[in-house]
Amino acid sequence: MIPVDPQRFLNDLHELRRFGAAGVSKGVIRPAYSDPDIAARDWLAQKYRDAGLEARFDATGTVWGLADGPSLLVGSHSDSQPEGGWLDGALGVICGLELARAGQAAGVPISAVSFQDEEGRFGVTTGSRIWAGHTTLAEADTLTDSTGVTFAQARARMADRAGEPVDPARFTGFIECHIEQGPWLDEAGEAAGIVTDIVGIRDMRITFTGEQNHAGTTPMHRRRDALQGMLAFQALIAERFRNVVTPQTVWTTGHVDLHPGAHSIVPGRCTFSMQWRDGEGDRLARMEEIIRTAATEVAQARGLELQFSDMLGLEPVPMDPRFQEALASAAQVQAPGRWRRMQSGALHDAASVAAKMPVAMLFVPSINGISHAFEEDTAEADLTAGLNVLADAVARLAG
Amino acid sequence: MIPVDPQRFLNDLHELRRFGAAGVSKGVIRPAYSDPDIAARDWLAQKYRDAGLEARFDATGTVWGLADGPSLLVGSHSDSQPEGGWLDGALGVICGLELARAGQAAGVPISAVSFQDEEGRFGVTTGSRIWAGHTTLAEADTLTDSTGVTFAQARARMADRAGEPVDPARFTGFIECHIEQGPWLDEAGEAAGIVTDIVGIRDMRITFTGEQNHAGTTPMHRRRDALQGMLAFQALIAERFRNVVTPQTVWTTGHVDLHPGAHSIVPGRCTFSMQWRDGEGDRLARMEEIIRTAATEVAQARGLELQFSDMLGLEPVPMDPRFQEALASAAQVQAPGRWRRMQSGALHDAASVAAKMPVAMLFVPSINGISHAFEEDTAEADLTAGLNVLADAVARLAG
Numbered sequence: 001m002i003p004v005d006p007q008r009f010l011n012d013l014h015e016l017r018r019f020g021a022a023g024v025s026k027g028v029i030r031p032a033y034s035d036p037d038i039a040a041r042d043w044l045a046q047k048y049r050d051a052g053l054e055a056r057f058d059a060t061g062t063v064w065g066l067a068d069g070p071s072l073l074v075g076s077h078s079d080s081q082p083e084g085g086w087l088d089g090a091l092g093v094i095c096g097l098e099l100a101r102a103g104q105a106a107g108v109p110i111s112a113v114s115f116q117d118e119e120g121r122f123g124v125t126t127g128s129r130i131w132a133g134h135t136t137l138a139e140a141d142t143l144t145d146s147t148g149v150t151f152a153q154a155r156a157r158m159a160d161r162a163g164e165p166v167d168p169a170r171f172t173g174f175i176e177c178h179i180e181q182g183p184w185l186d187e188a189g190e191a192a193g194i195v196t197d198i199v200g201i202r203d204m205r206i207t208f209t210g211e212q213n214h215a216g217t218t219p220m221h222r223r224r225d226a227l228q229g230m231l232a233f234q235a236l237i238a239e240r241f242r243n244v245v246t247p248q249t250v251w252t253t254g255h256v257d258l259h260p261g262a263h264s265i266v267p268g269r270c271t272f273s274m275q276w277r278d279g280e281g282d283r284l285a286r287m288e289e290i291i292r293t294a295a296t297e298v299a300q301a302r303g304l305e306l307q308f309s310d311m312l313g314l315e316p317v318p319m320d321p322r323f324q325e326a327l328a329s330a331a332q333v334q335a336p337g338r339w340r341r342m343q344s345g346a347l348h349d350a351a352s353v354a355a356k357m358p359v360a361m362l363f364v365p366s367i368n369g370i371s372h373a374f375e376e377d378t379a380e381a382d383l384t385a386g387l388n389v390l391a392d393a394v395a396r397l398a399g
Numbered sequence: 400m401i402p403v404d405p406q407r408f409l410n411d412l413h414e415l416r417r418f419g420a421a422g423v424s425k426g427v428i429r430p431a432y433s434d435p436d437i438a439a440r441d442w443l444a445q446k447y448r449d450a451g452l453e454a455r456f457d458a459t460g461t462v463w464g465l466a467d468g469p470s471l472l473v474g475s476h477s478d479s480q481p482e483g484g485w486l487d488g489a490l491g492v493i494c495g496l497e498l499a500r501a502g503q504a505a506g507v508p509i510s511a512v513s514f515q516d517e518e519g520r521f522g523v524t525t526g527s528r529i530w531a532g533h534t535t536l537a538e539a540d541t542l543t544d545s546t547g548v549t550f551a552q553a554r555a556r557m558a559d560r561a562g563e564p565v566d567p568a569r570f571t572g573f574i575e576c577h578i579e580q581g582p583w584l585d586e587a588g589e590a591a592g593i594v595t596d597i598v599g600i601r602d603m604r605i606t607f608t609g610e611q612n613h614a615g616t617t618p619m620h621r622r623r624d625a626l627q628g629m630l631a632f633q634a635l636i637a638e639r640f641r642n643v644v645t646p647q648t649v650w651t652t653g654h655v656d657l658h659p660g661a662h663s664i665v666p667g668r669c670t671f672s673m674q675w676r677d678g679e680g681d682r683l684a685r686m687e688e689i690i691r692t693a694a695t696e697v698a699q700a701r702g703l704e705l706q707f708s709d710m711l712g713l714e715p716v717p718m719d720p721r722f723q724e725a726l727a728s729a730a731q732v733q734a735p736g737r738w739r740r741m742q743s744g745a746l747h748d749a750a751s752v753a754a755k756m757p758v759a760m761l762f763v764p765s766i767n768g769i770s771h772a773f774e775e776d777t778a779e780a781d782l783t784a785g786l787n788v789l790a791d792a793v794a795r796l797a798g
Contacts, residue, residue, distance in 0.1 A: 182616030199615065203662055214770055215651035216598065216676050216744035217581030222768065227652055231633050252614035253626055254657065254664050261654045263602055263672040265771065273662040277615050345615035369621065371613055372664070 002102045002110070002391040006384040009098040012047065013383070016040060016078065016094060017086045026086040027374025032079040032117035032126075033061065033154040040078050041158075044093065044114055051101035053112065057161040059137060061116040062127040064166050065100050071109035072394060073171040073357075074099045076178060077118030077127070077349060085376025087179045089118055091364070091383065095177040095390055102391070108398045111171065115349045122151040124314075128352035132168065168356040173323060173397065176350040177362045177386055179378055183369030184342060191385045192331045192339035193363030194324055198351045199248075199343055200284050200316035203275040205255075205309035206233070206295055210302070212260060212268025226270035227258055229304045236294040244286050248343055251276040251287070279316050279343045317351040323360030323397065330392035331362075335385055362389055401501045401509070401790040405783040408497040411446065412782070415439060415477065415493060416485045425485040426773025431478040431516035431525075432460065432553040439477050440557075443492065443513055450500035452511065456560040458536060460515040461526040463565050464499050470508035471793060472570040472756075473498045475577060476517030476526070476748060484775020486578045488517055490763070490782065494576040494789055501790070507797045510570065514748045521550040523713075527751035531567065567755040572722060572796065575749040576761045576785055578777055582768030583741060590734035590784045592741040592762030593726045597750045598647075599683050599715035602674040604654075604708040605632070605694055609701070611659060611667025625669035626657055628703045635693040643685050647742055650675040650686070678715050678742045716750040722759030722796065729791035730761075734784055761788055 020028045020036030030036045041063045045055035048065030056064045076092025096112030103110035116127030122143040129135050141152035180186075185193050210224030234253065241251065252275050259269035276287050292308065299306035324341070331339035342363065350359045364386040367377045419427045419435030429435045440462045444454035447464030455463045475491025495511030502509035515526030521542040528534050540551035579585075584592050609623030633652065640650065651674045658668040675686050691707065698705035723740070730738035741762065749758045763785040766776045 180616065181613050182618065183621055184618075201615070212772065213768070214580050214745060215649065215653055215674060216600070216746065217579065217770070218649070218744075218768065219581065219583075219646060220649055221646070222582055225651075227655065228633075231630055234627075234630050235634065247618060247620070250614065250617070250619055252624075252662070252665055254614055254662050254666050255660045256626065256655050256657050258653070258655050263651070263653050263674050265653050266651055267653055275614060275662050345617075346613060347615065369612070369617065371616070373611070 001395045002099055002106055002108055004098050004102045004387055004391045006387060009094060009387055010380065010383065012097060013090065013094045016090050019043065020080065022083070022374050025374040026377060028080045028084050028086050029082065030078070030080040030084065031082055032119065032121045033157055037079050038158060041114060044078065044097070047097055048112060051097070052104045053100055056163045056166060057158065058131065058165055059162045060127045060130055060155055061158040062131060063114050065097065065112040066166070067100060067103065067109035067111045069109055070170060070172055071111045072397060073111045073113055073174045074390070074394070075113035075115070076176050077116070078114040079117055079119050081119050081372045083374060084119070085371055085373060087376060087378055088181070088371055091179060092177045095387055098387060099390060099394055108395070110394060118349055121145045122154070124347060125349050125352050126151070128349035132352045132355045134352060134355065171357055173320065173358040174350060174353045175323065175360050175362070175390065175394065176348055177364070177390055178348060179366045179371060179376070180363040181346050181366050181369070181371035185363060185365035186367055186369060190338045190340055190365065191335040191382055192389050193342040194327045194331060194339065195319050195344045195361035195363060196324065196341050197279050197316050197318040197343055198348060199277045199279045199345050200281055201275065201277050201312070201314045201347065202284050202288055203273070203312040205271055206274055207269065207271040207307040208299060209269045209305040209307070211266070213266040215264045215266050218266055223266050224303045225266050226304060227267045229298050229302050230256070230270045230272055232302070233295050233298045236298065237290055240290045240294060241287065244283060244290065248345070249278045249283065250345060277345055281315055314347065314351070317354045319360045320358035323358050326393040326396040327360055327362055327389065329396060330389045334388045334392055362386060400794045401498055401505055401507055403497050403501045403786055403790045405786060408493060408786055409779065409782065411496060412489065412493045415442070415489050418442065419479065421482070421773050423773040425776060427479045427483050427485050428481065429477070429479040429483065430481055431518065431520045432556055436478050437557060440513060443477060443496070446496055447511060450496070451503045452499055455562045455565060456557065457530065457564055458561045459526045459529055459554055460557040461530060462513050464496065464511040465565070466499060466502065466508035466510045468508055469569060469571055470510045471796060472510045472512055472573045473789070473793070474512035475514070475575050477513040478516055478518050480518050480771045482773060483518070484770055484772060486775060486777055487580070487770055490578060491576045494786055497786060498789060498793060507794070509793060517748050520544045521553070524746060524748050524751050525550070527748035531751045531754045533751060533754065570756055572719065572757040573749060573752045574722065574759050574761070574789065574793065575747055576763070576789055577747060578765045578770060578775070579762040580745050580765050580768070580770035584762060584764035585766055585768060589737045589739055589764065590781055591730045591738040591788050593723055593730060593738065594718050594743045594760035594762060595723065595740050596678050596715050596717040597743040597747060598676045598678045599680055600674065600676050600711070600713040600746065601683050601687055602672070602711040604670055605673055606668065606670040606706040607698060608668045608704040608706070610665070612665040614663045614665050617665055622665050623702045624665050625703060626666045628697050628701050629655070629669045629671055631701070632694050632697045635697065636689055639689045639693060640686065643682065643689065647744065648675070648677045648682065649744060676744055680714055713746065713750070716753045718759045719757035722757050725792040725795040726759055726761055726788065728795060729788045733787045733791055761785060
């Protein structure tokens with residue numbers, strides 16, 4: 001086992017929390033390229049240097065602590081949601097720092113990383129997707145955030161720090177530690193989750209267009225109400241999904257836009273998001289078929305026009321079996337009987353990096369399953385247990 | 400019958416349409432206190448003067464063409480929806496102008512009016528409600544439009560025109576001609592509708608609050624999804640209304656606000672409008688009970704918090720029986736067998752004025768039932784038929 005220092009690790013974790021501290025619970029406001037985000041990355045670079053690693057930024061603002069020669073890479077992201085928790089990403093980053101630092105002392109080459117814009121101010125896992133070749137810097141430069149700032153403009157704020165690109169071939173694999181962000185470990189009183197795969201995601205917008213009309217003078221039987229179309233659609237898919245889904249499958253409508261949106265007007269247009277996630281590509285495809293068929297049936301039955309946006313599709317990403325085994329063996333030593341294998345319902349940088357090398361993920365419990373909120377937290381004992389599982393697993397992989 | 404001039408009436412109707420012409424179909428953009436609205440009212444005041452009437456504005460910008468002594472009042476409103484048709488309100492205003500003008504020539508005292516802000520930039524039938532004493536000018540002055548402008552600021556634009564208040568006691572009754580805004584007359588090929596009553600309206604906002612959470616890591620069975628609460632509520636009331644409503648009853652959710660409104664977040668809060676209309680107060684009350692009970696049941700079953708806003712309540716307003724009879728007798732002469740008695744599903748200035756004097760309303764057909772849209776229209780033959788019914792009825796009431 002790599003000789004990690006749990007107290008030093010916790011101290012660094014709390015120190016990182018001061019960058020963008022929200023002043024509410026332990027929450028942070030540290031979105032990609034904000035002043036606190038840049039300051040946190042500069043702080044991290046200095047920590048890497050202090051540990052004897054080479055600190056290097058790339059053109060996106062991802063910051064690396066590089067060990068000499070071939071090494072294992074450990075890390076995550078230090079940018080946060082607009083209203084984020086203190087551990088989401090930060091935990092994996094400080095695990096990387098502590099392991100790389102302890103590795104330097106023990107003669108085991110471990111590198112560390114904090115990817116930029118995992119939280120998707122400009123996309124989804126933007127920094128790691130560019131680095132792993134899923135998209136180019138030029139393509140990403142045209143992305144805009146919700147206020148119209150382009151990725152090119154945002155990353156220009158860190159341009160003076162950029163060094164030579166970091167070659168993925170120098171790494172023998174990538175391990176990311178992360179809070180679960182769901183309730184399973186916390187409910188079961190378990191300390192660790194070994195991720196088997198990161199679920200695939202399908203995401204689209206659906207628009208029903210009916211007839212905008214006066215809410216007082218248009219009889220119910222004459223209406224072509226776009227909201228009522230959406231309601232019928234939701235009921236239909238909920239019924240038809242029953243025979244297809246598993247307890248891990250999820251589907252969500254998180255955004256609804258009604259036009260014109262007035263109390264006294266029968267809504268003529270309803271655009272809504274439809275996102276679904278599952279570990280199996282086949283199931284995602286069966287759900288897509290149900291969605292498209294149900295929407296078409298509803299539109300025909302109610303005289304509505306129907307439009308599907310382009311669909312965003314991210315395939316499920318399996319974790320490397322050998323890396324999973326190392327984590328599982330370590331968990332059985334460090335937290336005997338208190339760990340499980342599980343899917344990740346959330347997307348992570350590991351999904352991007354999997355295109356380039358073996359990857360694995362370790363989850364620690366989220367209290368009440370809460371994340372993407374100031375209240376997000378994990379018990380200290382679970383944080384250090386996670387660090388110890390990582391330290392044990394990394395030694396097995398290096399050995 | 401008052402000797403009206405249908406061609407002069409149509410010419411004036413088209414002349415009024417030039418103020419705020421949208422350039423799309425015959426549509427107009429002439430909301431209360433906009434430049435075109437004020438210009439249209441100035442034009443109308445001059446027309447009243449040319450007809451030998453006293454033109455007078457009140458403090459809200461409502462403009463009157465006053466005949467000497469006790470008189471019948473005929474009119475409507477010349478302000479439009481943000482994207483309105485050319486006839487909504489304007490038809491009744493030009494009917495008033497033509498009848499008052501013809502009345503002057505025939506020695507029958509008829510006054511005319513265009514109420515301000517019927518379309519509710521600041522409320523609902525704002526000008527006529529103030530005039531008829533449903534609200535005070537001071538109360539109305541604090542109302543704001545959707546951009547934050549107050550009623551006080553808006554009406555200050557016309558302050559230099561304001562004369563002495565107009566005493567409702569000088570009028571023996573009020574007749575308003577209006578497009579139906581619904582499909583019934585057009586579907587039946589009929590020329591006129593004699594309004595029996597203006598339906599009552601209940602209007603409120605309902606909020607379900609659940610738990611905002613990650614759309615990838617929160618299992619379906621753990622979710623307290625506020626949108627799904629709204630969907631269940633809508634299905635429940637649709638089922639329970641069946642045994643309560645008539646074909647004329649309507650209910651509408653025209654506005655939905657989901658928080659935080661992101662594809663990847665289970666919505667924690669859903670606020671939506673609930674509006675229902677019917678001619679009978681008892682039925683409105685039974686529907687309210689169903690709505691409150693269903694929302695409470697859904698909230699309890701799904702672990703959601705429930706909040707009702709204050710409820711806006713406008714009672715059904717019956718039209719004066721003697722005035723209805725005059726219109727019906729006139730319709731039987733001018734359009735034999737091609738008229739009906741019917742409810743008004745929309746609110747009108749007549750509902751405000753009913754507190755002060757006998758009121759009645761005449762509907763003409765709306766092509767395809769379309770209103771509050773640039774495409775709103777009525778056949779010319781139906782417009783002049785409406786004018787003739789009014790002229791006939793007014794003579795009966797004056798005689």
